[in-house]
Amino acid sequence: MTTARSRRVRSLTGVAAVSLTALVLAGCGAGGDGSGGSAPSGGSGAVSTDTPIPAAAKDEKLAAMVPAAVKADGKWVVGTDPTYPPNEFTGADGSSIIGMDVDLGTAVAQKLGLQPQFQQSQFSGIIPGITGGRYEAGISSLTINAERTKVLDMVGYFSAGTSFATRKGNPDKIDPNDLCGKAVGVQQGTVQVEDVQARTKKCTDAGKPAIAVTELQAQTDVTLALNSNRIVAMLADSPVASYAQTTTQGAVEVSGQPYDTAPYGIAVKKNDGQYAKAVQGAVQALIADGTYAKILDKWNVANGAVPTSQINGG
Numbered sequence: 001m002t003t004a005r006s007r008r009v010r011s012l013t014g015v016a017a018v019s020l021t022a023l024v025l026a027g028c029g030a031g032g033d034g035s036g037g038s039a040p041s042g043g044s045g046a047v048s049t050d051t052p053i054p055a056a057a058k059d060e061k062l063a064a065m066v067p068a069a070v071k072a073d074g075k076w077v078v079g080t081d082p083t084y085p086p087n088e089f090t091g092a093d094g095s096s097i098i099g100m101d102v103d104l105g106t107a108v109a110q111k112l113g114l115q116p117q118f119q120q121s122q123f124s125g126i127i128p129g130i131t132g133g134r135y136e137a138g139i140s141s142l143t144i145n146a147e148r149t150k151v152l153d154m155v156g157y158f159s160a161g162t163s164f165a166t167r168k169g170n171p172d173k174i175d176p177n178d179l180c181g182k183a184v185g186v187q188q189g190t191v192q193v194e195d196v197q198a199r200t201k202k203c204t205d206a207g208k209p210a211i212a213v214t215e216l217q218a219q220t221d222v223t224l225a226l227n228s229n230r231i232v233a234m235l236a237d238s239p240v241a242s243y244a245q246t247t248t249q250g251a252v253e254v255s256g257q258p259y260d261t262a263p264y265g266i267a268v269k270k271n272d273g274q275y276a277k278a279v280q281g282a283v284q285a286l287i288a289d290g291t292y293a294k295i296l297d298k299w300n301v302a303n304g305a306v307p308t309s310q311i312n313g314g
Helices: 060-065 100-111 123-131 191-205 219-227 238-247 275-289 291-298
Strands: 075-080 088-090 115-120 152-167 183-187 212-216 233-237 252-269
Touching (some): 075 100, 100 115, 100 291, 123 152, 152 191, 152 219, 152 238, 191 212, 191 233, 219 238, 219 252, 233 238, 252 275
Parallel strands (some): 075 115, 183 212
Antiparallel strands (some): 152 233, 152 252
């Protein structure tokens, strides 16, 4: 597994077979039940999606670093796959896109003097959308890794790892270090798929039964499968697993600490003047003025905070 966080969330590490530029990674699409990535109902109230975040003041110096082609229309067009709560998902109205990444992207845009415009995309379409000029940025739990930074500049803003979760109290007594023969769920195209594949190979190499893997399009579907006892455990990005625990009122329970942590990055076109430095400066300014902490606290993901924003993993 690539620990440069192909995770993670979206943990996709692989480059498409045809070319690096395409990077058509296996996407995280809307759930097959039509629910997309909307938040589960019955939340505990620990996450308040309507908590306002004060607008960030424009930084003239940073705004001047944004490429002319990006700021010409005053908009910042951002591709995102809203099926990954609490990072990015559809709101209760079924159409608005909300989440930690959206709040942070909005604040970055404000620092740069731009109006954010989040556009829904299949996960696999975000990177080619940036390289092809459809999007001016991508914010969708994109892990910074070597494959991606060959074709993009990525500005770090969050640290996430893989978390292990079961139903409350772990009634099946699942050992995260021994999943052989167990029914385990993961979201398609994520680093957790690579994780569980590596685990199941160890099982079969040792003469034990393979892991019974269920791959679903949306993480919300994986959480539902666990909650309805169709699987006995799931692997997911740490903020996503924590959110599942919160919004199911503890019916889904995270065990242990995240592992294989790596940074998420805001993706922009590579070597485009001072563009990446402008975005990095905006993230760092938000860290410094406290806006960043307010956003992470709002979504109950403060344990993934980073003290410094770096480009392409530093």
